[in-house]
Amino acid sequence: MQYLAHIYVSYKPSVLDPQGEVIKAALHRLAYQNVREVVQGKYFEVRLEAADEEQAVDDVKSLTAALLINQNTETYHFDLQAVPEEG
Amino acid sequence: MQYLAHIYVSYKPSVLDPQGEVIKAALHRLAYQNVREVVQGKYFEVRLEAADEEQAVDDVKSLTAALLINQNTETYHFDLQAVPEEG
Numbered sequence: 178m179q180y181l182a183h184i185y186v187s188y189k190p191s192v193l194d195p196q197g198e199v200i201k202a203a204l205h206r207l208a209y210q211n212v213r214e215v216v217q218g219k220y221f222e223v224r225l226e227a228a229d230e231e232q233a234v235d236d237v238k239s240l241t242a243a244l245l246i247n248q249n250t251e252t253y254h255f256d257l258q259a260v261p262e263e264g
Numbered sequence: 265m266q267y268l269a270h271i272y273v274s275y276k277p278s279v280l281d282p283q284g285e286v287i288k289a290a291l292h293r294l295a296y297q298n299v300r301e302v303v304q305g306k307y308f309e310v311r312l313e314a315a316d317e318e319q320a321v322d323d324v325k326s327l328t329a330a331l332l333i334n335q336n337t338e339t340y341h342f343d344l345q346a347v348p349e350e351g
Contacts, residue, residue, distance in 0.1 A: 179300065183272075185307050200308075200331065209327050211313040213266065220272050220307035221287075226298040240296050244287065 179226055179260040180233040186246050186253045187218030221245055224260065233257055266313055266347040267320040273333050273340045274305030308332055311347065320344055 188194045197215040204212045223240070227233035237255055246253050275281045284302040291299045310327070314320035324342055333340050 185270075187307065187309070203331055204327055207327070207330055209312070209323065211323065212310060212327070213313065214309075214311040216309040218307040218309075220274065220305040222274070222301075222303040222305075223299060224301040225296070226300065236296065236298065240291055240294070240299070243294055244290055 178229065178233075179224060179262070180230070180257055181260050182221075182223045182225070182233070182237045182255050182257045184221040184223060184237065184241055184245060184253055184255040185218060186221070186241075186251050187216055188250055189252050192250045218251075219245070230257065230259070265316065265320075266311060266349070267317070267344055268347050269308075269310045269312070269320070269324045269342050269344045271308040271310060271324065271328055271332060271340055271342040272305060273308070273328075273338050274303055275337060276339050279337045305338075306332070317344065317346070 194216055196217045200217060201212055201215040204215065223237065225233060225236060227236060234257060237257060241253055242248060281303055283304045287304060288299055288302040310324065312320060312323060314323060321344060324344060328340055329335060
């Protein structure tokens with residue numbers, strides 16, 4: 178069975194997000210004074226084969242920890258959906 | 265009224281995603297042969313003041329086009345939620 182995971186990675190609240198501050202300042206210069214806060218993170222779509230949803234969840238958690246995030250500074254959340262077989 | 269937008273930016277399907285290919289190859293080396301495809305993109309959380317939801321949607325669309333994406337190679341989608349006043 179194929180599954181599609183959307184993984185959203187952002188800095189932990191305790192970690193300064195310099196990129197977000199830079200973008201906010203640029204938006205203010207472009208007349209978007211109504212913008213209060215900007216957080217920038219990474220976004221992954223991972224398509225994978227798995228025997229069932231439980232296996233897919235386990236794989237997503239372990240591959241994310243192994244390669245997609247810096248566990249010291251970043252946190253993540255994800256959603257998962259089964260992908261119907263084509264044809 | 266305050267609104268929180270989640271903006272997801274990824275490459276247009278027609279554009280090669282070298283970063284996604286690199287990550288897929290690395291996951292295969294880490295024994296995740298069941299991964300079929302990886303797409304990497306950017307993820308923004310933007311908190312902004314707006315008179316109403318319609319104004320917030322307009323602002324999110326225009327600030328995204330103005331600063332957050334490369335309109336030639338990237339596409340985006342977003343969701344928006346009203347943020348209850350604190351206190």
